[in-house]
Structures are given as structure tokens and as C-alpha cells.
Amino acid sequence: MCGGDATYRPNVGIALFDVRGRVLIARRTSDDGPEVIAAGFEWQMPQGGVEPGEDIEAAARRELAEETGVTSTVLIGMLPEQLSYDWPPYHGPPHRLDRWRGQRQSWLAFRFTGTDQDIDLSHAAPGEPPEFDLWRWERLERLPDLVVPYKRAIYARLAAEFAVFAARRA
Template structure:
């Protein structure tokens, strides 16, 4: 996918791995299913370090702060907003988002998660899931980006038994 990356909003995404290899997924608040589960993600402030932005977004959206860096994607993973997408970012002239994804190991307890940690909660529920489930649960216009993230971080993930 060849993009003029200047037209894409800088963003970070976080895949938070439980020590057993499962990943944290949040259900987007006020968003009907079935494609309403995603990883924490958010914008990067001008001049902000990307890993610092990822940790900030993780804390704001989940309440979790105890996490160890495992890895990150090389370069940007970009996706386009779909035609007619009326979101606030598209209305500000962005074609889509460009993301650097971070993998962290969660070093806390489930009680650390506080979806109301931020003033406007992004998520209304969360669960541990297999990494390869994420691409099936995300909105279709982000699916290719999630497939790249699944491929990039597969070595940290628990495998689903196929029986």
C-alpha cells in the first residue's frame, strides 16, 4: 500500500500481552457489534515520543500502567477511512491514520484495568483473547492493518489449538 503519509494522522496502537500470550481487547463504547472490539490506540501529540504516546494511550484507555516493552512495528502501518466516514478525524481532512504499533507484556493484575480512567471512556468492556481473533473483530476498514499487526507480533502470542 503506497500512501502519501502526510495525509494520514499520526497514531500509535498497543497490543497488550498477558504473560500467557493472550491479548487485551476492548469493546468500543456506543458502537454496535459485531466489529466493535479493538486494541488501544490514539493520536500522537506534536513532538511526542512514540513509545511514550503508546504508554499514555494505554493508561488513558485501560488504566493499565505496568507493562514491559516487547517490540514495535517497523515504519508506519496505514489505513484509509472508508468513503462517507463521518468521523471527526476525517472531517479535519485526514485520509486515514498511520500507526506504529507497540507490543507490551502486562505486568499487573486484572484489577488494574479501569475503563473510566479517561474522561470519555473509549471502551465499555474488555476481555483477553487470542491475537489472531483481533482481525476478525475489528471494523472491516482496519482489518488489513490488524492482519499486519498479528503477523508482526505473532511470536509473542499464545496459539489457538485447532481441533
């Protein structure tokens, strides 16, 4: 169970924009301990933990490659401060994430320079199953309505802060 005095897990989130200004979202395949995925709200942008001593941009690129196979990117922006969210109450079995109360995220925006064929959700960290089973390009402003309720405030903030990158390009 998550303790009330627990800290936040260091995390990166990745907003990957295509040439049309849409952002990549993917459908989670299952809960991950306290990170519960509610039915109908399985979609999210790639995100993942930051290893001790790891550079934020390097962590974002690693997570993006592990979760989506994407490596063809250009960094186009980063939020100046971190955003945090708390997980909903967790009463399940002991889990690697249950020592934290939620996640503190650094959000980076990348422009995708590859092709849709480069996106491969079968990639995963060594020994881990893939986190996603479907992906699509979506309008940034729609994301708050597609994610689990406990992440909506962050996604609304991202929709406002990263709107400049969502401007149509092609």
C-alpha cells in the same frame, strides 16, 4: 467530509500481552466521527493520537493509561514501519478527525506485568468520555475477524508480526 488529498493522522497502536500470550481488546462504545464502528465489530486494541513532538513509546504508554488505566508494562517489541488505514466515507457533521483521510500507526507490543484488577476502562483523557465499556483477553490470531473491515489488513499483519509474543507463557 474527508478530502482525497488529506494526510494521515499520526497514531499509535498498543498490543498488550498477558502472561498467557493473549492480547487485550476492548469494545468501543460509539463511533468517533469518521472512525465508524460497525455493529458486531466493535472490538479493537487500544490506540490513539500522537501529540506533536511526542515520543512514540511515550504516546503509547499515555494512550494505554488513558484508555485502560494500565501502567504496569514492559516494552517487548515494535513494528519497524508504520501501517496506515483509510476511514470509510464520512458524510457526518464536522468532526475533529475529518481533516485526515485515516490514520498512520506505529504499533508497539507490551507485556502486561500487573493484574486484571489494574484494568479500568473509566479512565479517559481530560474532558473526554471513556472509549470502551468492556474488555477481555483474546488470542491474537482471532483479532482480524473481530475488528471493523477497514482495519482487518492491519490486524492480520499484527497477528503475523507479533505472533512470537503470543506464545503461551504460563
